[in-house]
Amino acid sequence: MASITSRSTISPSVSASPVSASSAVPSASTMPTSIKSTKDGDPPTVRFTNTQDLFDVIDSTTGDFLTVTNVSLDQFTEIERERDTGRRTGQKKRYRKFRFRRYNANSQILIITIPTDLHEALHLGIYERYRDQLVRNGREGGWKSIGSATLRAGDHPGGDGGEGDSTGGPRPERVGAGNWPTLVIEAGHSETLPELQKDMRWWFQASNHAVKIVLLAKFDDEEHHILLEKWEEEISSPQGAITRSRDAAISQQNGVLNPVNRQSITITRDETTNPVSYNVTRGALVLGFRLLFLRNPGPQEGDFVLSIQDLQLYAENVWAELPRSD
Template sequence: MAAIISRSTTSPSVSASSVSASSAVPSASTLPTSIKSKDSNPPTIPPTVRFTNTQDLFDIINSTTGDFLAVTNVSPNQFTEIERERDTGRKTGQKKRYRKFRFRRYNANSQVLIITIPTDLHEALHLGLYTPYLRSTTEEKWKNIGSATFRAEHGHPGGDGGEGDSTGGPRPERVGAGNWPTLVMESGHSETLPKLHKDMRWWFQASNHEVKIVILAKFDDQQHHILLEKWEEEISSPQGAITRSRAAAILQQNSVLNPVKRQSITITRDETTNPVSYNVTRGALVLGFRLLFLRDPDPQEGDFVLSIQDLQLYAENVWAELPRSD
């Protein structure tokens, strides 16, 4: 089972995330929407469509079987309209038209909207990590923010925005409108690892470094493994000799934080054993208490730890959701 241990932790990326639109993409009304993912083959590259109107976009989302969709030519006003229509559909229960989806990222400059369509595999990748964490804490201490929409107003005129797969932060520090989570989890199946890294950087920068930990969970069909990465931020240490002029420059840059990969865990499936087994490399997943709660732990509190045994069970549950070929 997941454990809480007392352990000292270190702390907190920067680099804007943007997605380049394709110069020639189909419109939402002409996109072929059947996207199959097989156990033995890499997933199809996420489709890209040009935005025409909200109704056509929702129709595409309804019929897409992958977990990502890129939409180009979405103005800030149109992004607001899509968000309003989606949320209205949720409230009125129009499930057929308003299939559940999240805004992975919206970049106002490129006018590209990346949509997450939660498949069973996609959800298992992040909920299998976040749900045990929720069980380890209490509602009095932790606010489950879920997939709320966050706007990157700091240095991002025009309305950049995004929604995490699983997010949360401490009470009372991160409760209320405009407060960013301290923990973000993002998962991907058809999304590439470099794009997940852009997502990670966006969270750190867009939140003005209010986000403290980003967990990435990637299912890699080609390597046939799950990759977990834990990212935090730190001030970069200067390299080489420090002259007087360089010292002044370092002091000026001292507020610049950079993303640091604290952990990289690979989980593979071994089908030669009976029953099937799961191999976890590089140990347990550890989330530091101080970064999560923005304070020192009390005597009965400590870091959150998903042990190797926990991660093996997690992997078994993820693989169970993998689409199989007929």
């Protein structure tokens, strides 16, 4: 549990029934506070009381991840409205950038991403290199960057929702409000890898499998490395895996689509060399053309590859954003 120190003379209210990102945890209220993650890496959790106090908490949070409990659907709608109003009017408290990582109306849990320099470097460093390849190959006109637009689960159009870090999909197939991306990149520093993997599963399920690739970029303080996981879906049946290239409609007849970790790449920093070097395990990162563009590649088209050298430069930029202890 995160340590929470009150900035006012009013004692924060405590205690709710235990919850997690999918059910309840002991939590403190969103009275104005200063929040820091504990040494064991657990991100902070607060209990919602009102919108303004939540904005105060977000304003003082030092990490990139915050869990808020006891948020009703009406309250979530109010938080979203106030945030967007603040962005348009430039009000300081409401204008601090944050994203709704995930909201679950049944559990009333809202998970918030608060972009830090490190967090943004983790996902943008991958996405921008992919975009650079699109531009070099003259394919940028066939791709739409969706960014962090709020997307709603099909079975909860007024409730459950999420915003990715970097997302995009092909034109014209995924153009228009509410269309899901084919590629989602989610980053995490204070967010744990299991929570990132829950985010990954949400994207596949909430989109009814319209999302095709979820890439997770996790900076691990304890191991002091970057972990990249590329997840796709594979059709499973009583006879075992069929193939990931089949259509979702076929899976509903013969089996179910399940996430599969296609690549797991670790990047470590070696400070014993001069200059400092970066070691990439398990090769280059490959993003499949067919899953990104929903068609087979044509002449002079193919999968997008971020080489080991690309990943080394990416890691150097990420480490440059690591908060320094004074």
